[in-house]
Amino acid sequence: MSAEHSSTSKGVVIVGAGLAGWHVIDAIRAKDKDIPITLITADSGDRYHKPMLTMAISQNKRASDLVRATGSDAAKAANVNLLANTQVSDIDAASQQLHLVSATRSDPANVDYATIGYDKLVLAMGAHPIFPQSLPEDLVWHVNHIERFGQLQEKLATGNQHVAIVGAGMVGTEIAEDLLKAGHEVTLIDLNDAPLSQMLPPKATARIAQAVKSQGINFLGGYQVSDVMRISDSDNDNESTSSHDKLQVDYKPIAGADSTADQQPEPLIVDHVIASTGLTVDDKLPAAAGVEFNRRTGIVVDATTLRTNASNIYAIGDCMSINGVACRYVAPLRAQAATIADDILGHEHEGYEHKPPMIRLKNKAISVMATGVPQATGNWQVKTETDDELIMDLLDDNNDVSATVTIKAPVTPKG
Ligand SMILES: Cc1cc2nc3c(=O)[nH]c(=O)nc-3n(C[C@H](O)[C@H](O)[C@H](O)COP(=O)(O)OP(=O)(O)OC[C@H]3O[C@@H](n4cnc5c(N)ncnc54)[C@H](O)[C@@H]3O)c2cc1C
Numbered sequence: 367m368s369a370e371h372s373s374t375s376k377g378v379v380i381v382g383a384g385l386a387g388w389h390v391i392d393a394i395r396a397k398d399k400d401i402p403i404t405l406i407t408a409d410s411g412d413r414y415h416k417p418m419l420t421m422a423i424s425q426n427k428r429a430s431d432l433v434r435a436t437g438s439d440a441a442k443a444a445n446v447n448l449l450a451n452t453q454v455s456d457i458d459a460a461s462q463q464l465h466l467v468s469a470t471r472s473d474p475a476n477v478d479y480a481t482i483g484y485d486k487l488v489l490a491m492g493a494h495p496i497f498p499q500s501l502p503e504d505l506v507w508h509v510n511h512i513e514r515f516g517q518l519q520e521k522l523a524t525g526n527q528h529v530a531i532v533g534a535g536m537v538g539t540e541i542a543e544d545l546l547k548a549g550h551e552v553t554l555i556d557l558n559d560a561p562l563s564q565m566l567p568p569k570a571t572a573r574i575a576q577a578v579k580s581q582g583i584n585f586l587g588g589y590q591v592s593d594v595m596r597i598s599d600s601d602n603d604n605e606s607t608s609s610h611d612k613l614q615v616d617y618k619p620i621a622g623a624d625s626t627a628d629q630q631p632e633p634l635i636v637d638h639v640i641a642s643t644g645l646t647v648d649d650k651l652p653a654a655a656g657v658e659f660n661r662r663t664g665i666v667v668d669a670t671t672l673r674t675n676a677s678n679i680y681a682i683g684d685c686m687s688i689n690g691v692a693c694r695y696v697a698p699l700r701a702q703a704a705t706i707a708d709d710i711l712g713h714e715h716e717g718y719e720h721k722p723p724m725i726r727l728k729n730k731a732i733s734v735m736a737t738g739v740p741q742a743t744g745n746w747q748v749k750t751e752t753d754d755e756l757i758m759d760l761l762d763d764n765n766d767v768s769a770t771v772t773i774k775a776p777v778t779p780k781g
Pocket residue numbers: 381382383384385386387406407408409416417418419420452453454455490491492493509510511537651682683684685693694695696697728
């Protein structure tokens with residue numbers, strides 16, 4: 367693309383206004399103030415820092431308090447054409463065109479209302495929460511987007527409630543502590559005996575389970591949720607006239623798991639259920655564009671240029687994977703965006719070099735940090751083990767360290 371950007375230039379089109387999409391805009395604008403950029407996003411395009419969603423409720427912050435700039439203000443400041451509340455429904459990679467529908471209408475009449483061409487396309491459309499069959503999407507919350515978070519926050523702000531969180535990965539474990547600190551009763555349920563069990567070895571996760579439980583979170587490890595259903599207030603509390611329905615959560619022990627009960631437990635009656643059971647990338651747009659894609663890890667990109675296998679299409683953020691590994695963290699986005707910007711603008715660049723970010727659990731009851739690419743299974747070796755500290759290395763086949771986890775008891779304030 368020429369530096370002068372001819373008036374017929376379709377410019378750069380970015381799909382998705384999460385941290386990834388906005389990082390690409392910042393990186394391009396740092397080097398080129400004029401190249402036409404269109405940002406298409408299914409939401410309002412508001413800029414916010416997603417990691418705050420697992421810290422905000424205890425700080426009594428509403429969704430609007432987390433917005434750093436509205437989509438329209440941010441777009442104006444960056445000289446970007448923002449198409450908010452607009453969903454990309456199809457990509458024609460041969461003619462370099464996108465089909466658009468309204469993101470706010472779901473009726474069958476919501477057919478393509480526009481097409482837009484691109485010279486360069488950046489897919490930054492994130493990943494969306496997985497809802498297992500036992501967790502019906504219309505009854506269960508997630509905290510993967512500020513809009514849904516805002517609706518949950520409003521409900522929880524009405525008084526202390528009982529919340530069941532299904533899935534004790536990082537997001538589930540963090541939001542459990544946040545809700546507890548906000549005064550809610552919290553039950554955290556996981557298939558495994560301890561939180562973070564898909565990432566760390568049992569010796570490490572046992573400490574996390576201990577910390578979470580002693581803090582007052584009701585951790586149910588080794589259980590599977592089998593059903594969530596609405597029960598009306600009248601079934602539950604004849605005195606009440608409020609319209610607030612409760613939810614019944616049925617759950618059962620996993621065969622062979624070390625759960626404390628081996629019989630069918632009594633169902634939980636809760637006010638809300640939050641699913642934090644993982645993320646998946648929608649295959650519709652990658653398939654339409656003919657972009658190489660893996661259902662589990664997302665869009666495949668070249669590790670040094672972040673180009674997909676389709677001409678003039680890049681991918682960044684939660685929707686893409688590098689060397690077969692999804693990297694759903696904030697820290698690498700800046701360098702990834704800078705590489706995409708250089709590549710799009712035709713600047714010489716050294717290529718992106720992926721370094722796995724430091725992973726830090728935001729809980730205060732225990733400090734958990736990991737470097738490298740931690741995974742539950744493998745040759746984990748203890749380096750330090752005291753009451754207050756556990757350090758373990760994951761060794762690869764050559765006995766090189768591929769990950770390290772450091773777990774520390776929190777420093778309790780004196781006095
Ligand atoms: C609760 C929580 C806490 C986290 N904490 C941390 C942390 O402490 N540290 C850390 O490093 N990472 C953390 N993460 C991960 C990190 O926030 C994400 O990796 C990052 O925000 C992903 O950004 P993204 O732009 O790729 O995706 P998203 O934020 O999901 O944005 C995707 C965008 O694409 C739009 N979109 C999707 N499909 C379409 C379509 N078809 N057409 C148009 N627009 C579309 C959406 O509307 C949205 O604007 C956390 C994640 C969560 C959920």
